[in-house]
Amino acid sequence: MVQWPVSMPYDSPTILHYNGRYTPRPDVNVLAFAGPKMLDLPQELIDRIIDDLHDDWHSLAECSLVCWAWVPASRVHLFAEITLRRKWSRFMHPQFRPFLDMLRTGSSTFAPFVVHLTLEDLDTTPADREEFFPAFLILSKLNSVKSLEFTRWRNFGLQPVENLLPALTDLSELILNNVAIGSLGQLFGMLEMCPSLTSLAVISVTWDTTSSPISYSHAGSVQNLRLIGRPMSPLSSVSKFLDAFIPKTPQSKLGCKTVETRGWMSEDTETIGRFLDSVAGSLQSLRVGFVPASSWGEAGQTFGTHVDLQHKTQLTTFHIDDLYFSDVDSSTILSMVKCALA
Template sequence: MSSELPQELVDQVIDHLWDDFVSLAACSLTCHAWLPSSRTHLFRHVDLDSPSACFRFQQLLKTSPKIAPFVRKVRVRSYSLSQKPPALGYEEIMWESHVPRLLSRLPRLTDLNISSLNWGTLHLTAVHGGAFLSRLGSVKRLTLADVHFETSAQVRSMLAAASNLEELYFDRVYWNNSSACVPLNAPVCQMPRICTSLLQSPFVPTSRDTGGRRLQELMLRSGSPSDLVIDWLLGTGEVRLRKLHVSWRDRRNAKALCALLIASGPHLKHLHMELTNGVAGLMQNEMQLGLLTSLRYVHFDGLILSDCGDWITTMVAQLTSPYLNQMEISLLARWTDDLCMLDWNKLDAALSRGCFVGVVVTLNVNLAIYRANKEEDARMIVELGLPEFQKLGTLLVKCS
């Protein structure tokens, strides 16, 4: 089939079909000129969430190896943390062990999402484990959710290998044993030996380390190895985070979060902190939000009235960024009257400074389900408590 249309125009038309896989498949069979653009979208995102999906993709790479460069994102979901159905055969039960070999064959992989996986089921041998870790060097976005490691060394070796990460998301990541780990500057050629020796070298960052320096967005959800990730990030040199989302529950390592905020300094633009009252109280004297001079958005979340009032006022008073345009405070109150225990005069004074001119401040008040609690009463308490700020900025009150 010949076409009088310029190839650039054909490519743009096919690009509009990026999420229509039936049409893309038809376009790929139309003519040779339409094949590259169609493949770009057909194989951009691959889901490996079952034995059949894994083996189909394995066979596809075997028969059509030219599609490998088109794969940019892979999502691996194994369900290995739950019991395997007894109807599966041995080869199907062990399908996760094929994943490292498949990933190592994708030269342009930039987005890797792994969930519901026991790391041991990957069976990282010296050869395939080294190739897999080497491939992590091209990944820019890494997501781990409900992943169970055997040792903390495995977590750190993975972070060390992912030297070009720009976005990192950890959600419910666990391990059984703490152990030493590989130096961050270990060359790729040493990865097979590292896998075999279970990463016996101590974790000692050097001036040549680059892992973490490119990281711009970090999310640490509850149940994740927050202090391990922060220690790794701080040890790699200058921290250039622009977006930080943390859900912190560990009182013993509250200072680690403070250290990360201080290190982020003028680079951080988006901050979301979900804290318990106990953690917030420990951090009150350590937090230095005034160093975050480029903040555009900040959200304080997870706090319960009435004993978090002083912390909220202290944190708001520390904010000095001239670029701030939006702030959220989410509170949980058992009773509407608990709102009256917050020192609204101090909070209003903290919000009435020059850096809050034109800022949209949203207060999310979550009330316990009691008949005596009225959303209208809670909204009135908040609005009457911040009269001066409402002359400078915009106040939004959301009650539920």
């Protein structure tokens, strides 16, 4: 994984410029540093060595500094996962700026290798938010991205995502983690820009609960759905979210194979049951969790009433989270397990 900026050793024989080129330092003889035997290694052996280092990005960065022969093989792994953030530990690093500088140049060649992109903590203030607006158009060059994650965005509804999402034609996974968005209309408007989406995760996302009913035309393509609220901050208006997925006509079909849902209000349990009924023919894995709190602690008790697991003929995995902390009594849990095993 690359987390920008990457600090180079002070004695490194090369310099990483913002345009993505590795240029020898004038005061160091790169050939003497690398050694003739290293330069004569077969490319197959180089590829094997670098493949074995795929999860060690620091070593990969060092390999790519050795010589040009090591760059093509190492960048496949080095640029596979990119995280752009404004915060890092206790310090503030404008990490996204050098990456965008590299990407906007015509000579950069790493864009096809980026398959997972995470944008994190980039709108901490209104000024920061506006500063990042032009970045969406620049990031649209990463049209090989298959997985996109937005983490900790305070006002996501104001972002010009229309400059990015339509260009990501290979996008199959979208993760929204700890994101505040204006309305469900904005959320599903964004999802409509991702017709090839097969995996969707909505984790600790807040939106306006007065949203009007929504329809989602690509609901049938989603195979993996995660809908998760925090223990002390459950997801609001889950019913309206899931209503957008539930087919309105007999011809419409859902193909969800895995569903994970945790941290919802008790009044949403009936809708969750209807949604699970609509995916009864495809659902293979179900993961639920019940959290203790006075306002939604009855969710676990009502789950067994509104969710019929006996007719989920494809279900092979049923997982209940947070049993130790849950207020759900053991008889209710036992009843659910019996239904799942029936």
